[in-house]
Amino acid sequence: MSGGGRSTVARALENVGYYVVDNLPQALMIDMAELAFAAGGSARRTAMVLDVRSRAFSTDLAGAIKALRERGFQPQVVFVDADTDVLIRRFESVRRPHPMQGEGRLSDGIAAERELLREAREQADVFIDTSHLNVNQLRARVEEMFAAEDTRRLRVTVLSFGFKYGLPPDADFVVDARFLPNPYWVPELRDRSGREQEVSRYVLSQRGAVTFVETLARLLNATAPGFEREGKRYVTIAVGCTGGKHRSVAIAEELARRLREGRMAASAQHRDLGRE
Known part of the structure; x- marks a missing residue:
């Protein structure tokens, strides 16, 4: 139903890895299903969003779903x-007809749509009443029903960078590793990077380095459940040093490793490595 929360459901399905096609005419459902099947891989997790806007092409949604099943597909119909x-x-709050x-009247349009979609509603596999759900609750319910376990997890990117090149604009957290001695001033380490064992060992052996990493890991472990409840799927923590070559790289690699050991989905990326 228009205003029922269809767009929120579509975004939730995108969050958990579906390819979402919005406002698809019913007449094209079989073509879309066959394209998704032929593409294979993740494309087979395709969600087709149909609504009253498609009535210009066809009003027989139930018939289109039946035709899909007759062609060997197994669609799951979600009615919102x-x-x-x-x-x-909801319509009055956004001031649109x-x-x-x-x-x-507004109620006339809603009644007409209910009648048009009555058969589809009766045949739905999943019925979601959003009358008493807020956006986050609706999103969480959809993700719980349709997500593979790993797609619901928060994904953490630990990004190293050099302050002299500017702050990363997409960072959720920014921390400063310049309190640690700089390997740049150690001749045998100057030309190496924080990804190499010798530099990493030097950085992590400095006073406060391990505590710094452990504190960041605790911070992310403490906030991850809240981010997941609020629908945030990606978090970037940026670790900076002067040039983004030694300290920040070593800290980023170690933090990502510890997060993975704690069963978080984490990876290290290095924005400015190689710029010097």
């Missing part, structure tokens, strides 16, 4: 709805 008074409040309202 809400109480009429809730739908009215119902797509089937015409010259009538």
Whole structure:
């Protein structure tokens, strides 16, 4: 139903790895399904979003779903709805008319849409009533139903960088590793990077380095459940030093390793490595 939360459901499906096709005419469902099947891999997790806007092409949604099944596909139909008074409040809050309202009242458009979609609603595999759900609750419910376990996990990127090249604009956390002695001033380490064992050993052996990494790991472990509840799937923690070659790289690699040991999905990336 228009106003039921269809867009939120579509975004939630994208979050868990579905390829989402919005406002697809029913007549193209079989073509889209065959394209997804032929593409293989992740494309087979395709979600087709259909709504009253497609009525210009066909009003037989139930028939289109039946045709899919007859061709050997196994579609799962999710119908998103809400109480009429809730739908009215939602349309009024955004000050837009119902797509089937015409010259009538808002309630007339909602009633017409209910009748048009009655058979599809009755045949739905999953029915979601969003009357008493907020956006985050709806998203969480959809992800719980359709996500593979690993797609619901928070993914952490530990990004090393050099302060002299500027702050990373996409960082959620920025921390400064310049309190540690700089390997640049050690002649045998100057031309090496923090990814090499000799530099990493030097950096991590300095006073406060391990405590620094452990503190960051605790911070991320403490905040990860909250980020996941709020629908955030990616977090970037940026670790900076002067040039982004030694200290920040070694710290980023070690932090990512520890997060992975704690069963978090974490990877290290190095923005400025090689710029000097």
